[in-house]
Amino acid sequence: MVGSVGNGLLDLGGREKVEPLPKEFDPEEIVDSLLHSESNIVGKEEDGTSRKIVLGRNVHTMCLEVKEPEADDEITGEREAYMAGVLARYRRSLIDRTKHHLGYPYNLDFDYGALIHLQHFSINNLGDPFIESNYGVHSRQFEVGVLDWFARLWELEKNEYWGYITNCGTEGNLHGILVGREVFPNGILYASKESHYSVFKAARMYRMECVKVATLVSGEIDCTDFRAKLVQNKEKPAIININIGTTVKGAVDDLDLVIQTLEENGFKDRFYIHCDGALFGLMMPFIKRAPKVTFKKPIGSVSVSGHKFVGCPVPCGVQITRLTHINALSSNVEYLASRDATIMGSRNGHAPIFLWYTLNRKGYQGFQKEVQKCLRNAHYLKNRLKEAGIGSMLNELSSTVVFERPKDEDFIRQWQLACEGNIAHVVVMPNVTIEKLDYFLRELLEKRSHWYQEGTISPPCLAAEIGEANCLCFSHKN
Numbered sequence: 001m002v003g004s005v006g007n008g009l010l011d012l013g014g015r016e017k018v019e020p021l022p023k024e025f026d027p028e029e030i031v032d033s034l035l036h037s038e039s040n041i042v043g044k045e046e047d048g049t050s051r052k053i054v055l056g057r058n059v060h061t062m063c064l065e066v067k068e069p070e071a072d073d074e075i076t077g078e079r080e081a082y083m084a085g086v087l088a089r090y091r092r093s094l095i096d097r098t099k100h101h102l103g104y105p106y107n108l109d110f111d112y113g114a115l116i117h118l119q120h121f122s123i124n125n126l127g128d129p130f131i132e133s134n135y136g137v138h139s140r141q142f143e144v145g146v147l148d149w150f151a152r153l154w155e156l157e158k159n160e161y162w163g164y165i166t167n168c169g170t171e172g173n174l175h176g177i178l179v180g181r182e183v184f185p186n187g188i189l190y191a192s193k194e195s196h197y198s199v200f201k202a203a204r205m206y207r208m209e210c211v212k213v214a215t216l217v218s219g220e221i222d223c224t225d226f227r228a229k230l231v232q233n234k235e236k237p238a239i240i241n242i243n244i245g246t247t248v249k250g251a252v253d254d255l256d257l258v259i260q261t262l263e264e265n266g267f268k269d270r271f272y273i274h275c276d277g278a279l280f281g282l283m284m285p286f287i288k289r290a291p292k293v294t295f296k297k298p299i300g301s302v303s304v305s306g307h308k309f310v311g312c313p314v315p316c317g318v319q320i321t322r323l324t325h326i327n328a329l330s331s332n333v334e335y336l337a338s339r340d341a342t343i344m345g346s347r348n349g350h351a352p353i354f355l356w357y358t359l360n361r362k363g364y365q366g367f368q369k370e371v372q373k374c375l376r377n378a379h380y381l382k383n384r385l386k387e388a389g390i391g392s393m394l395n396e397l398s399s400t401v402v403f404e405r406p407k408d409e410d411f412i413r414q415w416q417l418a419c420e421g422n423i424a425h426v427v428v429m430p431n432v433t434i435e436k437l438d439y440f441l442r443e444l445l446e447k448r449s450h451w452y453q454e455g456t457i458s459p460p461c462l463a464a465e466i467g468e469a470n471c472l473c474f475s476h477k478n
């Protein structure tokens with residue numbers, strides 16, 4: 001069975017021994033149905049060629065049905081026992097899936113045990129964080145404390161910023177781009193083609209004109225192409241999404257060069273920049289040589305995901321913008337006795353407490369140490385892959401290691417690798433230790449020797465995705 005080690009028990013660092021997973025969660029079965037399901041769709045590349053996209057398995061084949069309680073359930077206790085069994089199995093599968101996770105940028109290492117008693121409350125921060133609504137079971141005091149911390153990090157005065165704790169990084173992008181659109185109603189949205197899909201979703205939702213900008217091999221926005229596209233649209237203001245870490249390659253767009261390009265081409269005072277820091281927004285400030293994200297530069301908003309680098313049991317994010325912009329967007333809602341400037345109505349009031357708890361515990365220094373560890377471990381992984389003859393790339397300011405897509409979907413699922421075309425990536429987060437990487441590498445190398453028959457078959461060429469210098473296919477090896 002996949003996921004079991006040696007004696008069939010999962011070794012969880014001595015903390016807990018767990019039996020092999022039950023049949024319902026058999027990854028082999030999942031992969032089998034995945035490969036034979038109808039959910040493989042054909043995507044179109046920009047050059048018009050088609051590419052097969054493997055969709056995840058349709059959950060309907062394994063969902064847990066809701067059953068009507070029987071009349072005598074309360075007496076027999078059968079229902080309780082059934083539900084307890086389902087939950088126990090589920091918990092075991094979560095432990096296994098957490099152990100074998102490398103592809104998504106989530107820090108899965110946290111302990112919020114101290115907050116367990118808050119589970120009994122329906123904490124909701126509906127409306128504006130800075131204006132108390134009539135609903136009293138809220139956590140605004142934590143939320144505003146967290147927002148102040150982020151405003152300070154990105155150098156915006158307390159009385160000059162506005163922000164809120166969102167439900168995810170996507171909501172931050174939806175908000176930032178909406179603010180941009182309200183500031184420049186006829187502005188064109190520019191975003192590199194490697195921007196997160198939520199940026200293009202925002203353009204569709206708001207029916208904004210959207211121009212995709214080319215990228216360099218690193219994944220950064222190509223400012224030569226940006227200039228060319230700006231010049232073609234001189235009559236309309238520019239709203240730009242800047243990536244502080246792209247989803248696939250972890251590339252950091254050159255904010256200063258983007259600003260310079262705008263100003264040199266007649267866009268001074270006619271642009272709005274939203275920084276999508278979902279991935280590295282909280283890592284960049286701790287890397288000395290990284291370009292600085294700060295409101296001292298002419299940017300309009302910054303967002304970050306709370307459940308990625310920080311680590312949080314529920315998805316969440318932070319959005320910070322300039323107070324002056326928010327007045328353009330908000331309207332007052334009598335029902336809430338509040339101001340309506342958020343995307344969502346009800347907002348998770350537990351999330352701010354999780355963030356507040358971690359920020360207090362770790363502080364700047366704690367984060368700095370974790371960032372350094374992530375970068376070190378990412379280099380370790382990249383070097384080991386290279387030594388093993390596997391084409392790979394690691395951007396200078398990034399902990400995302402991009403490499404050749406493993407040949408079988410089973411392995412990809414097992415390690416929950418995110419893939420795009422020929423490439424896969426591992427995002428090294430604080431919970432990804434050297435031991436975990438070694439375990440992954442051992443499995444990868446063993447399987448790979450079969451895929452490429454002990455090195456007699458060339459692995460695919462990745463020059464287009466990661467550059468010739470990083471590619472180790474037979475034609476680029478030397």
Ligand SMILES: *Cc1c(COP(=O)(O)O)cnc(C)c1O
Binds near residue numbers: 279
């Ligand atoms: C993850 C990510 C997002 C979206 O964040 P969610 O919290 O998943 O909604 C946006 N942009 C980038 C670059 C990301 O990596």
